[in-house]
Amino acid sequence: MKDKAHPAFSDWWARQGDWVEEPNERRDGNSGVQRLTDQDVTLYLKRQIGHLSRSLRYPLGRPTVVREAWALEAYRAAGVRVPQIRFAGARKQQGQWQGLLVTQELRDFISLDEWYAGDARAQHGEAVHRHMLRELASCLSLAHNAGLQHGCLYSKHIFIRVRSRGVEIALLDLEKCRRRWRRSAAVRHDLKQLYRHRGPMPEADWFQLLEDYRQVAEILPSERLLGRKTPVRPRQA
Numbered sequence: 001m002k003d004k005a006h007p008a009f010s011d012w013w014a015r016q017g018d019w020v021e022e023p024n025e026r027r028d029g030n031s032g033v034q035r036l037t038d039q040d041v042t043l044y045l046k047r048q049i050g051h052l053s054r055s056l057r058y059p060l061g062r063p064t065v066v067r068e069a070w071a072l073e074a075y076r077a078a079g080v081r082v083p084q085i086r087f088a089g090a091r092k093q094q095g096q097w098q099g100l101l102v103t104q105e106l107r108d109f110i111s112l113d114e115w116y117a118g119d120a121r122a123q124h125g126e127a128v129h130r131h132m133l134r135e136l137a138s139c140l141s142l143a144h145n146a147g148l149q150h151g152c153l154y155s156k157h158i159f160i161r162v163r164s165r166g167v168e169i170a171l172l173d174l175e176k177c178r179r180r181w182r183r184s185a186a187v188r189h190d191l192k193q194l195y196r197h198r199g200p201m202p203e204a205d206w207f208q209l210l211e212d213y214r215q216v217a218e219i220l221p222s223e224r225l226l227g228r229k230t231p232v233r234p235r236q237a
Helices: 007-014 064-077 112-117 120-124 126-145 183-196 203-216
Strands: 018-026 029-038 041-049 085-093 096-104 158-163 166-171
Touching: 007 085, 007 096, 041 064, 064 085, 064 096, 112 120, 112 158, 120 126, 120 158, 126 158, 126 166, 126 183, 126 203, 183 203
Parallel strands: none
Antiparallel strands: 018 029, 029 041, 041 096, 085 096, 158 166
């Protein structure tokens, strides 16, 4: 029987596909991702049961997909490329929250991990590789200037596509995104996190990324805000 209050939710909830991420137990509930095909378009359906985030505004919790859907729209409004939402929603069934987030595949994109593991630098050439770092710096600065903190900025969540007109960057997995009133707090958190989880990116490229970031946005008060565990290049005398 269809859920009369949420017919679209019921339709999507009934659909099944191959598990990309098997349901795992977190936040007193479970969450997993399935791959679907809809008219030759690949979709990813994040399915959650009782998987909640809590805050001062929502002390009893709300499905994390609700926050992720908000984050996707916020990043898109800031000019950052993110997966397109096909459907997002939540409902309560017998006292338990269910959440759905359906997004379209980022076609022809590869992760930053794959970029380095597949030696895309040699494949596309040094000029394209440098363009990639500049575009990544610009992408991050757009989000930070809008007061958005990614919250899970790992190399596996940064995606790259090379086109004839240049390099495009997209970001995924915004489940932990939050708005920060102080831009510097978002910068500090995301850059420290990306350094620790940059995967195969060599330190030389990390330093170049920081330099490219400084060309489009400030890092305040100095490089030291990146923390003791993040090496910084000494200023030239």
